[in-house]
Amino acid sequence: MITLASDFGSPYPAAMKGVLLSRADDPRLVDVAHDLPRGDPRSAAFWLRFVLPEFPPAVHLAVVDPGVGTDRAAVAVRAGDHALVGPDNGSLVPPARALAEASADAGADPEIEVFAVRTDDPRSSTFHGRDVFAPAAAAVHEAGVERMDALDSLDPVDEYESVLFSDARVETGRAVGEVLVVDDFGNAVTNVPGSFLDGHRGGSVTVRTSGGEASVPVVETFADAPAGDPLVTVGSHGYVECDVNRGRGDEAFDLAPGRSVVLSFDEEETQLLPT
Amino acid sequence: MITLASDFGSPYPAAMKGVLLSRADDPRLVDVAHDLPRGDPRSAAFWLRFVLPEFPPAVHLAVVDPGVGTDRAAVAVRAGDHALVGPDNGSLVPPARALAEASADAGADPEIEVFAVRTDDPRSSTFHGRDVFAPAAAAVHEAGVERMDALDSLDPVDEYESVLFSDARVETGRAVGEVLVVDDFGNAVTNVPGSFLDGHRGGSVTVRTSGGEASVPVVETFADAPAGDPLVTVGSHGYVECDVNRGRGDEAFDLAPGRSVVLSFDEEETQLLPT
Amino acid sequence: MITLASDFGSPYPAAMKGVLLSRADDPRLVDVAHDLPRGDPRSAAFWLRFVLPEFPPAVHLAVVDPGVGTDRAAVAVRAGDHALVGPDNGSLVPPARALAEASADAGADPEIEVFAVRTDDPRSSTFHGRDVFAPAAAAVHEAGVERMDALDSLDPVDEYESVLFSDARVETGRAVGEVLVVDDFGNAVTNVPGSFLDGHRGGSVTVRTSGGEASVPVVETFADAPAGDPLVTVGSHGYVECDVNRGRGDEAFDLAPGRSVVLSFDEEETQLLPT
Numbered sequence: 001m002i003t004l005a006s007d008f009g010s011p012y013p014a015a016m017k018g019v020l021l022s023r024a025d026d027p028r029l030v031d032v033a034h035d036l037p038r039g040d041p042r043s044a045a046f047w048l049r050f051v052l053p054e055f056p057p058a059v060h061l062a063v064v065d066p067g068v069g070t071d072r073a074a075v076a077v078r079a080g081d082h083a084l085v086g087p088d089n090g091s092l093v094p095p096a097r098a099l100a101e102a103s104a105d106a107g108a109d110p111e112i113e114v115f116a117v118r119t120d121d122p123r124s125s126t127f128h129g130r131d132v133f134a135p136a137a138a139a140v141h142e143a144g145v146e147r148m149d150a151l152d153s154l155d156p157v158d159e160y161e162s163v164l165f166s167d168a169r170v171e172t173g174r175a176v177g178e179v180l181v182v183d184d185f186g187n188a189v190t191n192v193p194g195s196f197l198d199g200h201r202g203g204s205v206t207v208r209t210s211g212g213e214a215s216v217p218v219v220e221t222f223a224d225a226p227a228g229d230p231l232v233t234v235g236s237h238g239y240v241e242c243d244v245n246r247g248r249g250d251e252a253f254d255l256a257p258g259r260s261v262v263l264s265f266d267e268e269e270t271q272l273l274p275t
Numbered sequence: 276m277i278t279l280a281s282d283f284g285s286p287y288p289a290a291m292k293g294v295l296l297s298r299a300d301d302p303r304l305v306d307v308a309h310d311l312p313r314g315d316p317r318s319a320a321f322w323l324r325f326v327l328p329e330f331p332p333a334v335h336l337a338v339v340d341p342g343v344g345t346d347r348a349a350v351a352v353r354a355g356d357h358a359l360v361g362p363d364n365g366s367l368v369p370p371a372r373a374l375a376e377a378s379a380d381a382g383a384d385p386e387i388e389v390f391a392v393r394t395d396d397p398r399s400s401t402f403h404g405r406d407v408f409a410p411a412a413a414a415v416h417e418a419g420v421e422r423m424d425a426l427d428s429l430d431p432v433d434e435y436e437s438v439l440f441s442d443a444r445v446e447t448g449r450a451v452g453e454v455l456v457v458d459d460f461g462n463a464v465t466n467v468p469g470s471f472l473d474g475h476r477g478g479s480v481t482v483r484t485s486g487g488e489a490s491v492p493v494v495e496t497f498a499d500a501p502a503g504d505p506l507v508t509v510g511s512h513g514y515v516e517c518d519v520n521r522g523r524g525d526e527a528f529d530l531a532p533g534r535s536v537v538l539s540f541d542e543e544e545t546q547l548l549p550t
Numbered sequence: 551m552i553t554l555a556s557d558f559g560s561p562y563p564a565a566m567k568g569v570l571l572s573r574a575d576d577p578r579l580v581d582v583a584h585d586l587p588r589g590d591p592r593s594a595a596f597w598l599r600f601v602l603p604e605f606p607p608a609v610h611l612a613v614v615d616p617g618v619g620t621d622r623a624a625v626a627v628r629a630g631d632h633a634l635v636g637p638d639n640g641s642l643v644p645p646a647r648a649l650a651e652a653s654a655d656a657g658a659d660p661e662i663e664v665f666a667v668r669t670d671d672p673r674s675s676t677f678h679g680r681d682v683f684a685p686a687a688a689a690v691h692e693a694g695v696e697r698m699d700a701l702d703s704l705d706p707v708d709e710y711e712s713v714l715f716s717d718a719r720v721e722t723g724r725a726v727g728e729v730l731v732v733d734d735f736g737n738a739v740t741n742v743p744g745s746f747l748d749g750h751r752g753g754s755v756t757v758r759t760s761g762g763e764a765s766v767p768v769v770e771t772f773a774d775a776p777a778g779d780p781l782v783t784v785g786s787h788g789y790v791e792c793d794v795n796r797g798r799g800d801e802a803f804d805l806a807p808g809r810s811v812v813l814s815f816d817e818e819e820t821q822l823l824p825t
Binding site: 280310326327459495498499508510511 | 676
């Protein structure tokens with residue numbers, strides 16, 4: 001199985017599919033997404049970390065590559081039963097660590113291994129998805145993840161890029177965090193762990209952003225707030241989200257990736273918390 | 276075979292694919308659409324009824340679910356050789372009836388059977404596509420549609436939601452209907468049966484909407500009208516559509532789902548009709 | 551293997567998938583793109599010619615069909631080990647020739663063969679993707695490309711439409727061309743062969759368009775120019791592109807398909823070229 005993710009829109013991903021089908025022996029292909037935020041390895045890392053652990057063992061071709069054609073390396077990463085192939089810009093490492101951890105639960109190696117992909121002169125300088133990464137993913141698929149280290153085209157490396165996600169600062173009754181991504185619905189996903197809202201569902205929280213300060217309900221799910229109303233909830237990735245039921249949270253709260261969010265419970269409510 | 280439809284955009288559908296591939300034994304996955312009109316079970320019902328009967332027997336995972344995380348039930352529906360899995364908000368029943376009727380032509384049970392899906396506490400309250408419906412669809416796929424009633428997780432139910440599409444009022448020379456959906460091209464699909472236009476192709480019809488009243492040509496296909504011109508034709512679902520050749524009918528006629536449309540032939544032309 | 555390409559958006563392509571899966575015996579389906587520029591056989595020809603040669607032998611269902619329902623013919627084209635099925639509007643011939651040439655390198659027939667598809671009265675006049683082309687593609691898939699000429703439904707024809715791409719006029723130090731397509735990133739792909747830039751990388755070129763005249767850097771890849779800056783490079787199809795690093799070249803240069811582009815090197819730099 002080979003999954004494909006990119007920021008290529010259309011129809012460039014089809015060229016990668018053609019290469020994979022030409023070079024690998026009847027691989028199952030599964031599209032993850034081809035509209036990842038453009039040129040943004042950080043958002044790619046978030047979404048791949050979110051999605052890829054749902055998959056059975058696979059080779060994941062993941063190309064969000066603003067540095068295509070420069071001297072950034074091409075890498076293949078072994079993570080438990082999975083492998084990832086893409087540019088060395090940090091986007092592959094957080095999902096690789098998540099895959100390795102999940103595999104470790106099943107007794108596999110919890111460490112990731114990173115390999116540089118040696119490539120002959122590629123056909124183009126602007127489409128390494130087709131010319132470098134898809135051939136490398138096909139080669140890993142044909143060798144098998146277990147035996148990928150035997151590929152001549154892969155050299156183990158100790159140094160590689162990684163996206164780091166900063167932790168939110170969480171105190172009793174107050175959390176200072178930032179937006180990691182905004183999803184397709186306009187939900188602004190923060191780095192504040194969902195547990196911050198424990199004991200507050202049905203109550204409210206004060207949200208401070210560049211858009212101002214407001215007290216909004218803490219709900220279990222979108223439809224617990226009236227349509228069009230802002231809300232705070234725990235998203236499916238386990239983080240606090242600033243949302244609007246049937247609307248866009250990013251617009252209501254004036255949020256975008258990297259912007260800061262301060263959440264606080266007022267004193268009376270905080271005193272109700274177990275200490 | 277498992278088909279997938281949702282209003283999730285991207286990349287959330289990939290998490291459902293991962294779950295299906297992890298839990299079912301090598302199922303073929305086919306994307307139907309992941310940009311169904313957001314939060315609109317009615318449009319979902321229309322499109323699924325339009326598309327799913329083209330498929331061979333399959334399990335159809337269909338998640339347009341504005342009530343995610345509330346107490347609306349999860350359902351699995353058996354419809355002939357097919358099964359549908361999704362929220363109990365009415366979106367599954369019209370396509371299920373269409374699939375059952377098509378199967379009945381081949382000698383199968385023309386009735387649909389609806390089951391409530393019993394779920395353990397799901398991982399999230401906001402992404403039941405991943406946490407409730409995909410696991411249920413995988414279970415139905417593994418059991419087989421014929422034996423899905425033997426699944427412990429399914430309980431037959433007699434009461435369930437269904438989207439109802441109102442019939443147009445059709446008289447000689449006049450039809451009063453409404454827009455069911457607007458498609459990606461901007462074609463406004465009404466509930467007026469295509470037969471209303473019988474005998475009028477090459478003539479014209481008066482269309483009255485909130486956008487005004489106009490006499491427009493009744494054509495066999497888009498290109499029978501000049502580019503940019505409004506027209507009325509019978510769409511591929513058998514209903515009358517208000518379109519613009521190489522333009523957007525919804526804008527030209529000021530139409531949107533639920534808005535009313537009155538079609539009438541002027542007297543002279545009506546008199547030409549066989550009575 | 552059957553690939554699918556169209557300008558249908560969503561969810562119409564799913565109806566074609568259903569038909570293919572119902573009529574062909576377990577074909578692998580691969581989506582190429584369903585957002586090809588709408589109603590534009592010329593852009594379709596470009597993109598299909600770019601993408602399809604990456605694929606192993608397959609049947610390619612390609613439907614960009616502004617004349618649906620008119621008397622334009624339906625055609626199936628044999629091109630080496632590949633077949634293409636779609637409307638006779640020229641969109642299939644450039645990719646067919648590219649596929650035949652690629653197959654010829656492997657010893658196969660370098661000529662394309664075009665067949666008219668005989669169809670019974672189709673179910674609709676507006677959705678031949680579902681009603682004419684998908685059934686024809688399924689029939690070719692079942693017969694096999696080698697034996698497709700034995701199909702009763704196919705009649706060889708000598709006359710058919712073809713999109714022609716004009717060549718750029720290239721002189722020493724000066725090229726007069728036009729934009730073929732604008733891609734999803736906003737890159738304006740011209741018909742000037744990439745070789746025109748040989749020996750000029752790291753230098754600059756004067757670009758004249760309806761948007762004005764400017765001297766811009768000639769780079770190896772996007773990131774060789776600062777973010778937001780216009781540039782000229784050779785794209786992955788081998789043509790000169792007018793781009794912006796992390797921005798839209800079509801907007802910066804005021805370009806769209808069909809608009810003219812004049813590229814020239816100033817005299818001093820031209821004198822540096824080998825003659």
